Amino acid sequence: MPVDRLMPTEESADLIALTREICRDHLAPTAGPAEAAGEFPRDTFRLLGEAGLLSLSYPEEFGGGGQPYEVYLQVVEEIASAWMSVAVGVSVHSLTCFPVDRFGTEEQKKRLLPEMLSGRTLGAYCLSEPQAGSDVAGIRTRATRSGDGSAYRVSGGKAWISHAGHADFYTAFVRTGDHPSKGLSCLVIPAGTEGMTFAPPERKMGLACDTVREVLFDGAQVPADRLVGEEGMGMPIALAALDSGRLGIAAAATGLAQSALDVAARYAKEREQFGRPIAQFQGVAFLLADMEAAVTSARASYLHAARLKDAGRPFSKQAAVAKLVCTDAAMKVTTDAVQVLGGYGYTEDFPAERYLREAKVTQIFEGTNQIQRLVISRQLLSD
Structure with a gap:
């Protein structure tokens, strides 16, 4: 709606x-x-x-x-x-x-x-690795500069990469030095680069059209002019990007929750039990009211953070709050939508079950909601 x-x-x-x-x-x-x-x-x-x-x-x-x-x-x-x-x-x-x-x-x-x-080219964001998800400093994929300085030789692997195998370029964070946080750099790697391959797609519980694969580098040769920023700037670049990216997921989670609410409200007005629509029973009506409150609050949360960003003000904490609030709301609202639909909610006859499966991952990617709480608490207590 x-x-x-x-x-x-x-x-x-x-x-x-x-x-x-x-x-x-x-x-x-x-x-x-x-x-x-x-x-x-x-x-x-x-x-x-x-x-x-x-x-x-x-x-x-x-x-x-x-x-x-x-x-x-x-x-x-x-x-x-x-x-x-x-x-x-x-x-x-x-x-x-x-x-x-x-x-x-x-x-x-x-x-x-x-x-x-x-949009003529489509990108993939390559940050996570099998052993380095929330721990960005644990990245091991290494880029070694050639003797004449004209290229990087990249070896390693990236995990959980959306669009892998379909993207036209890969924004990848690689290790160019040994310092945990100051040894990372950012490369924009073209599709078709020799030495870059892909594992089979992950089999996921939701978001089936969001193809996710591991990206594997075996001595891939990347031109040096594909380095973004200076060597060693990868960590601040990645963290700055994630602040904005978290708001994208927050907004998407809100849209998903809105659709689940719309399906539940429409069903509750049409489905009759005991001679009247189930929306007229307080137990259902109050559940829908709570769902509406969650969606409205989620929307306000991400818009507040976005307006801070647009005004050039710090928004990292608010982005983490929005990601936390919006994705938790999506999980709650989609779960409750299935409950309102009852047995039909558990079937593929209605999209509620798909919404529920899709909502779960929003609490995981772009930083788990546990990491959001870490970001929020650190900034709150350092003010």
């Missing part, structure tokens, strides 16, 4: 209206069958790129939309309400563009960003 929101400009309102139209006509009818088949929605990403809906918050001079971050996040929420895998993919793609935009040279921006921001 469309939700009215405060739009900074008429252009922003038009973007939301365009997103809703695309979601209604293209994404929503496709999502269920595609998820059942586990098809990677590359054509959908092309459609969103052609509509100007990918990387909306990036500069217009390089092909972005030049929109406030809060507008971009509301677009992500709308997409998630129709198809969660695609919304996650939009957030991932935006995350992969961030290092070049924020830390790249002017030459790199001019050379790389137009293709990235238009």
